Amino acid sequence: MILVTGATGNVGRHVVRLLAEQGIATRVLARDPEKAAGLGAAEVVLGDLAEPGTLGPALEGVDAVYLFPVPGSGPAFVAAAEAAGVARVVMLSSDAVADDVAEQANPIAGYHAEIEAAVRGSALEWTLLRSGHMATNALPWAGQTKAGGVVRGPYAEATSAPVHEADVAEVAVVALTDEGHAGRVYRLTGPESLTAAEQVELIGKAVGRPLAYEELPADVAREQMSRFIPPFIIGTLFEGWARSVGVPALVSSDVETVTGRPARAFDEWARDRAADFA
Structure with missing residues (x-):
């Protein structure tokens, strides 16, 4: 059990x-x-x-x-x-x-x-x-994509390697059911480094219409997001985004190591979740 x-x-x-x-x-x-x-x-x-x-x-x-x-x-x-x-x-x-x-x-x-x-x-x-950065972190953009063709937020060039939640689950199930994973620490990422703007563009392709990312000044975005995100999380997010600008995100092969197949790309995740953004 x-x-x-x-x-x-x-x-x-x-x-x-x-x-x-x-x-x-x-x-x-x-x-x-x-x-x-x-x-x-x-x-x-x-x-x-x-x-x-x-x-x-x-x-x-x-x-x-x-x-x-x-x-x-x-x-x-x-x-x-x-x-x-x-x-x-x-x-x-x-x-x-x-x-x-x-x-x-x-x-x-x-x-x-x-x-x-x-x-x-x-x-x-x-x-x-x-x-690492979960692809599902893009879901808060859905309200904006449903309302129009622009996503507004901070740090358009912030980078991450979004990992599909199904990949994390597959690794978990292998570790739960197979031998050889005791004492192991796996770093789970998607297969590519993408900016926030690139992720929005890929979501647009998945829903079949152009979407663009419009960068807001950090202080404006922070004030808006603080209405629904706790302060300690806000600070961590903004510090991480600022540090990542211009720096490719680390990409790990651990999903493939454990499951035997490459991690799903963000465009596949966007297609899987297209209904959330349409």
């Missing part, structure tokens, strides 16, 4: 689907079981990583866990998993985490590193998936 946390998220729903397609018994931990009912898992149980008291029943009879990190949940999850006799955990982390530093560079890296440390220090066989 494999327990999937974060199953209603962009990656988690693919993990559940892939396990179901392989006929592997799957249980989903969900704060809202009704929301998770249509994912295809054999079982859906009420629970929350932020509420340790719910973890014991959810982990009963579980061999492996796909762990979507919830800030501060690492030690309680590890204790519950060890008590339940879980053998393996595959954790979705962030490539913002830096090894061998006394303090992480930003809060996002910080909370992922704390959970990584709990998992690494456990008796579980662990695998860490340090995901």
Whole structure:
């Protein structure tokens, strides 16, 4: 039995689907079981990583866990998993985490590193998936693409190597079900470095009409985005975008190493999600 946390998220729903397609018994931990009912898992149980008291029943009879990190949940999850006799955990982390530093560079890296440390220090066989920029980060542009032909935002030339959520899920399922991945740290990216402007252009091709990126002054964009994004995330995002301008994003081959096929390109992701932008 494999327990999937974060199953209603962009990656988690693919993990559940892939396990179901392989006929592997799957249980989903969900704060809202009704929301998770249509994912295809054999079982859906009420629970929350932020509420340790719910973890014991959810982990009963579980061999492996796909762990979507919830800030501060690492030690309680590890204790519950060890008590339940879980053998393996595959954790979705962030490539913002830096090894061998006394303090992480930003809060996002910080909370992922704390959970990584709990998992690494456990008796579980662990695998860490340090995901880079997720292609789904482009989804907030959808409101603008539906309303017209221009996406307005900061740093048109900021670079990233967007990774398809299905690729992250496929790596997770291999690590959950195959041997040879214990103690490994995989950095997951897409196959190419793209600017924000190039991503918008590719989305335009996917929806069948031209789209352009119009750069806003950073202070204007920051003020607009601060209305719906927490300040600590805003600061991290803007610092990262500014540093990346003119610098090609790192591209990793770890998706291919684990799955045996190249990572999906962003234009494929754009076609897969074209309905979201049309």
